[in-house]
Amino acid sequence: MATEVQVGADGKVKRQPSRGMFILPSLFTAGNIAAGYYAITQSVQGSVADPAFFDRAALAIGFAILFDGLDGRIARMTNTTSDFGKELDSLADVITFGVAPSLLAYIWGFRMLPLMARPHLREQIVHIGVFVCFVFLICGASRLARFNISINPQPRNPGRPGRKYFVGMPIPAGAGVIASVVHFENGSPIEDPKMAVLWLCLILFTGFLMVSSWRFWSGKEISLGSRHPFQLVAVVGALIALIALYSEYMLLIIALGYLVSGVLARLAYSWSRERRHHTGVPQG
Template sequence: MEAGASEGTRMDTGGRRHQPSRGMYVLPSLFTAGNIAAGYYAITQSVQGSVGDSIHFDHAALAIGFAILFDGLDGRIARMTNTTSDFGKELDSLADVITFGVAPSLLAYIWGFRMLPLMGYPGLRDQILHLGVFVCFVFLICGACRLARFNISINPQPRNPGRPGHKYFVGMPIPAGAGVICAVIHCFNGSPINRPWIAVVWMCLIGFTGFLMVSSWRFWSGKEISLGNRHPFQMVALVGVLIALLWLYSEYMLIILALGYLVSGVVARLAYSWSRERRHHSTEAR
């Protein structure tokens, strides 16, 4: 692209500008539409789920998992085809609120709290249900705030900067937050929580995930990964092995990836705080 050419516009040898055809602009939006469709499907499956028919919860979790794939593809395709647009960006944000905010928060509530059996202390169950509604709403509003901050930020920097030249997300991305919820549910094959103490642990995980989304901690973006690097064969082989493991052992692989990504942000923050405190003490000792 020559200097002065706008984004999404190419110049031919005669100096004339060529824009991609209108059909090319539809392509990334189709993946965004698939994102919304997966979120809507997850909502309908969550509502249909029950203790005796828990497969619906697993279907909802998997649908959101596929939506994460669609969400990663639409932006990449738009950049590859030079068809980025303000409409596409706004549509993508709205899709993320539905699929990675509303759908997982509803799924987390019904699966983790609404399906709790009647216990000897019905008052305890009611308290867990009320707190569960609140925590799931907090997750939703944190995800929406994370998207709003991402849309208005220009080159944001995390509070605990990493290696120079590497790009990081500031706060956990909302697809990753939704992935944590869905990976846990899929690991249990959709079987809902039936013990109050497990529901409390589930509540803490949802609330902590919401906090990570609005935090200013750094999370790995993965933008430096490219199939066009110096070793494309190794990268393709690694991706192939990962896909095979996900296909064969999805229950374990997804929860390892989701919780591992969550823990990576926490470890990065703790490591930075420890190193800063260590530098501070060494400075005072001089």
């Protein structure tokens, strides 16, 4: 697996990674798919009597988010980005962050509802739950398709110049919202119809955020090559330790905090624009 050498137009020698190096990012993508498949198998085995299956499904989605973040960074670091890798990553995301969380959200939040005095009401909630979970899936797939065809997309509420933002909530973050709530409950399914309705609203709102044009922090400016790499390593290490000790609380705070950050950014932009309009300040 020798490194290939090419001469650029400027006459400088450029070393190209060996073909074997292109497999490395795809291995993490394969881990992403494996985690999604595992989450699906655990979700269908879950029940009120054994909620640990649901909890394992939620944790598998959490690990898949980690794999998804690593494959892209490794590809850029090793200069092994490819069209094949991008397509494989998108297909993996549909499975792991679309199909797996939508199935988990349905079975955990609606299918496990106990029989009530009004069974017709339960049946209606379950049927609506099927539709809402499908909406989440199609919103996630649409978000991926838009991301793949967009060139330098700009959010409707632009942020600080020079910073990169996601247009709409990324599908891994949307899946993280569902997984974090399930893990917070240690996999115990919803039993109260009122909570099931609240769960419906959260799934719908998360799906809306994915297809919205609101800005979400991308985190692409974070790099170990920054001015203070040791402080960054210390912060990341502390965060990992907190997640390991208090995963139920930390993962929920991170997931819902990210969701709320996009909403607050949109509200802040709308408020500042309206204030400029009333004060007569020209909008840039």
